[in-house]
Amino acid sequence: MAKKSLSHLYSCESLSAQPSAIRDICALVSQPEIRSLAGGWPDAAEFPLEEIGRIFEALMAEHGGQMFQYGSTEGLRDLRLELARRMRNEGLLKAKADDLLITHGSAQGMQLAAQVFVDRGDVVMAGLPTYFGGPGAVRARGGKVVGVPVDRQGLDTTALKQEVKRLKTAGERVKGVYVIPNFQNPTGVTLSLKRRRRLIQLADEFDLIIFEDDPYGELRFEGRHLPSLKSLDDKGRVVHLRSLSKTFVPGMRLGWVYAAKGAVRKMVVAKQFADAATNTPSQYILLEFIRQGLLDRQIKRNISYYRTKRDFMLEQMKRHFPAAATWNKPQGGFFIFVYLPTGMDAADLFRRAVERKVAFVTGQSFFVDGGGRHTFRLSYAQADNKDIQFAVRVLGKLIKQNLPRRNIEKAA
Amino acid sequence: MAKKSLSHLYSCESLSAQPSAIRDICALVSQPEIRSLAGGWPDAAEFPLEEIGRIFEALMAEHGGQMFQYGSTEGLRDLRLELARRMRNEGLLKAKADDLLITHGSAQGMQLAAQVFVDRGDVVMAGLPTYFGGPGAVRARGGKVVGVPVDRQGLDTTALKQEVKRLKTAGERVKGVYVIPNFQNPTGVTLSLKRRRRLIQLADEFDLIIFEDDPYGELRFEGRHLPSLKSLDDKGRVVHLRSLSKTFVPGMRLGWVYAAKGAVRKMVVAKQFADAATNTPSQYILLEFIRQGLLDRQIKRNISYYRTKRDFMLEQMKRHFPAAATWNKPQGGFFIFVYLPTGMDAADLFRRAVERKVAFVTGQSFFVDGGGRHTFRLSYAQADNKDIQFAVRVLGKLIKQNLPRRNIEKAA
Numbered sequence: 001m002a003k004k005s006l007s008h009l010y011s012c013e014s015l016s017a018q019p020s021a022i023r024d025i026c027a028l029v030s031q032p033e034i035r036s037l038a039g040g041w042p043d044a045a046e047f048p049l050e051e052i053g054r055i056f057e058a059l060m061a062e063h064g065g066q067m068f069q070y071g072s073t074e075g076l077r078d079l080r081l082e083l084a085r086r087m088r089n090e091g092l093l094k095a096k097a098d099d100l101l102i103t104h105g106s107a108q109g110m111q112l113a114a115q116v117f118v119d120r121g122d123v124v125m126a127g128l129p130t131y132f133g134g135p136g137a138v139r140a141r142g143g144k145v146v147g148v149p150v151d152r153q154g155l156d157t158t159a160l161k162q163e164v165k166r167l168k169t170a171g172e173r174v175k176g177v178y179v180i181p182n183f184q185n186p187t188g189v190t191l192s193l194k195r196r197r198r199l200i201q202l203a204d205e206f207d208l209i210i211f212e213d214d215p216y217g218e219l220r221f222e223g224r225h226l227p228s229l230k231s232l233d234d235k236g237r238v239v240h241l242r243s244l245s246k247t248f249v250p251g252m253r254l255g256w257v258y259a260a261k262g263a264v265r266k267m268v269v270a271k272q273f274a275d276a277a278t279n280t281p282s283q284y285i286l287l288e289f290i291r292q293g294l295l296d297r298q299i300k301r302n303i304s305y306y307r308t309k310r311d312f313m314l315e316q317m318k319r320h321f322p323a324a325a326t327w328n329k330p331q332g333g334f335f336i337f338v339y340l341p342t343g344m345d346a347a348d349l350f351r352r353a354v355e356r357k358v359a360f361v362t363g364q365s366f367f368v369d370g371g372g373r374h375t376f377r378l379s380y381a382q383a384d385n386k387d388i389q390f391a392v393r394v395l396g397k398l399i400k401q402n403l404p405r406r407n408i409e410k411a412a
Numbered sequence: 413m414a415k416k417s418l419s420h421l422y423s424c425e426s427l428s429a430q431p432s433a434i435r436d437i438c439a440l441v442s443q444p445e446i447r448s449l450a451g452g453w454p455d456a457a458e459f460p461l462e463e464i465g466r467i468f469e470a471l472m473a474e475h476g477g478q479m480f481q482y483g484s485t486e487g488l489r490d491l492r493l494e495l496a497r498r499m500r501n502e503g504l505l506k507a508k509a510d511d512l513l514i515t516h517g518s519a520q521g522m523q524l525a526a527q528v529f530v531d532r533g534d535v536v537m538a539g540l541p542t543y544f545g546g547p548g549a550v551r552a553r554g555g556k557v558v559g560v561p562v563d564r565q566g567l568d569t570t571a572l573k574q575e576v577k578r579l580k581t582a583g584e585r586v587k588g589v590y591v592i593p594n595f596q597n598p599t600g601v602t603l604s605l606k607r608r609r610r611l612i613q614l615a616d617e618f619d620l621i622i623f624e625d626d627p628y629g630e631l632r633f634e635g636r637h638l639p640s641l642k643s644l645d646d647k648g649r650v651v652h653l654r655s656l657s658k659t660f661v662p663g664m665r666l667g668w669v670y671a672a673k674g675a676v677r678k679m680v681v682a683k684q685f686a687d688a689a690t691n692t693p694s695q696y697i698l699l700e701f702i703r704q705g706l707l708d709r710q711i712k713r714n715i716s717y718y719r720t721k722r723d724f725m726l727e728q729m730k731r732h733f734p735a736a737a738t739w740n741k742p743q744g745g746f747f748i749f750v751y752l753p754t755g756m757d758a759a760d761l762f763r764r765a766v767e768r769k770v771a772f773v774t775g776q777s778f779f780v781d782g783g784g785r786h787t788f789r790l791s792y793a794q795a796d797n798k799d800i801q802f803a804v805r806v807l808g809k810l811i812k813q814n815l816p817r818r819n820i821e822k823a824a
Contacts, residue, residue, distance in 0.1 A: 253687060
């Protein structure tokens with residue numbers, strides 16, 4: 001009764017907000033007997049525990065209580081200096097500690113960016129498909145998200161231009177583009193250099209902000225690193241969002257934003273009222289981890305570890321999946337995205353798979369237009385080879401059975 | 413140039429957002445030679461370092477990588493069970509883990525509550541003065557904050573009723589009341605039991621949400637604990653916000669929200685897109701700290717420690733401040749609020765004090781109506797007795813000199 005009596009007081013955004021489908025799926029399939037290729041989480045077995053333990057002890061002795069005191073909203077200055085230095089080495093030559101804000105995970109970076117740039121009714125463009133964190137943050141501000149196709153070169157910039165033009169002509173306030181340039185979640189696809197340059201041009205032409213979400217960029221298995229959108233941006237239009245969740249550990253919830261000074265100042269103010277400051281001990285630990293050269297070492301290890309798992313999964317897919325299903329070979333990150341023949345229903349496949357104790361994520365939740373029913377995402381990050389082998393074989397068999405449409409009620 | 417070219421793309425809320433004046437003052441006065449009574453931070457010398465170090469080591473051995481993995485958005489279930497148990501012992505008899513959300517500090521709790529309940533233009537009532545975190549979170553949603561006087565019994569509920577009536581008659585959408593019931597920041601005042609009951613009645617009468625922000629309640633030095641607003645609420649109108657920053661450590665950024673089930677579900681969805689989940693190792697550490705009975709012990713220690721400091725500061729104020737200045741005796745928490753004779757300017761006092769290497773927080777930043785120029789806040793939490801003695805003596809002398817109005821430019 002209390003619940004009902006309050007709902008008329010909910011905000012518009014809260015009334016329409018939908019929970020993250022993936023987090024729900026992950027909860028559903030977290031039973032130990034399930035062979036899950038669903039989660040996009042890194043493998044906890046690879047976390048640098050020994051190093052963290054040693055560093056924590058030394059930091060306690062060195063800093064005492066200061067290590068657990070409130071920190072500045074911007075984040076530990078020495079840590080920002082280190083992260084700026086790393087970014088300069090990556091080609092972001094102008095990166096400075098003062099233009100950088102430490103966030104409670106890169107999700108918070110996107111939330112703050114949306115707070116600063118999105119008003120109710122504003123439109124942000126995003127990939128079909130795309131990770132839903134960006135769209136979720138935009139919608140939490142009352143913004144709208146409009147999809148643009150993603151192909152093997154990443155976000156289709158020709159389609160983007162047409163769509164933005166159409167929307168602007170229709171009187172829509174198109175404000176920005178949300179893009180994951182490297183090993184995109186969920187497709188694993190990397191935005192080509194040509195399209196990166198084109199995207200920057202389009203942002204200038206149509207007066208857009210680019211929300212560049214790059215949690216996977218440092219986990220490149222092969223090929224050369226492409227310049228970040230931010231490094232191609234001389235107008236301050238790119239908000240560059242980074243995460244330590246895939247290179248260090250996710251549980252410490254550490255990420256950062258690098259953007260034009262004015263925008264960063266606005267995000268700092270937004271963060272003052274969002275959570276005041278990021279977890280202090282986690283920042284100290286990361287700083288020391290970087291200073292001791294351990295982050296570079298950890299990234300190398302992760303690259304080697306996840307590359308081997310990717311190779312194994314691709315090999316298994318080649319062996320067990322029918323030719324009618326297609327997928328990409330990601331050059332980094334965690335994900336392989338599968339397109340079934342149109343008309344086949346991945347949700348149906350999911351129900352049959354769960355009966356066989358196998359799980360993945362249906363693709364539809366990554367399509368802001370509700371499409372993608374014939375797609376699904378696999379992750380090799382957390383599963384071991386035995387589970388990958390078992391799960392891929394089961395999926396291959398189920399797909400080959402050329403699923404007839406079944407009633408949701410029946411399967412549930 | 414980049415900065416200018418982006419400002420037309422800022423959101424309305426971001427354009428009008430003001431940085432927290434206190435965080436700026438704290439930065440200004442963080443030089444070691446300053447005797448500061450400004451910060452509202454707990455004393456890092458009191459943090460339970462040895463216990464944290466011991467617990468961390470044991471947890472690493474027990475949980476391994478899971479301790480650094482992503483957690484659920486709701487927070488560690490065992491921790492929610494412990495916090496619910498504690499709340500039941502406090503008189504919140506129906507508190508259940510499922511109606512509880514772990515947040516990245518109580519600031520995030522307020523942000524999520526505002527996300528769920530505040531639309532652009534909605535009005536939330538707040539004390540004159542009040543801590544600005546609540547108003548900041550409301551304004552970040554485009555909401556408006558209207559002040560209601562605070563006296564020695566806390567928020568003036570008679571004035572509240574009149575003001576809400578007036579606003580509703582004028583067509584305003586009054587949505588809620590933000591209140592810090594115990595040892596309020598900045599006044600140190602506690603809301604009387606009579607007014608607590610009255611506030612619940614008014615919320616029913618005017619269909620309001622009560623944002624009950626209670627970071628200090630457990631630090632009661634004397635007298636009996638008063639029932640929380642949430643414990644008097646049988647309609648689910650109270651969003652109860654709690655913090656571990658003053659009872660455990662602030663740097664781990666741990667707080668929680670307890671509210672009606674439907675509202676908590678909405679806040680969980682909002683948090684999925686705000687930062688996905690709260691820092692995992694900090695939650696594990698807190699859980700173990702509670703399980704070992706250390707939180708209760710720490711709270712007892714803190715009460716004794718801060719009570720002694722409060723007593724010392726009150727004694728010094730009695731000795732050095734002129735009769736024309738008035739202040740309260742807080743029964744807990746960190747703050748004493750000083751009213752100078754009307755016409756005197758605390759900002760002027762501040763400038764003179766800083767010249768003498770003494771700092772505090774001017775009261776004006778706590779008044780959403782811009783009033784309170786003749787008030788200021790002192791905190792005994794972080795300063796040692798020597799600094800308290802020095803600072804209070806200097807302030808007493810400066811106040812007695814009956815400050816003439818001076819030009820801001822001149823003093824700066």
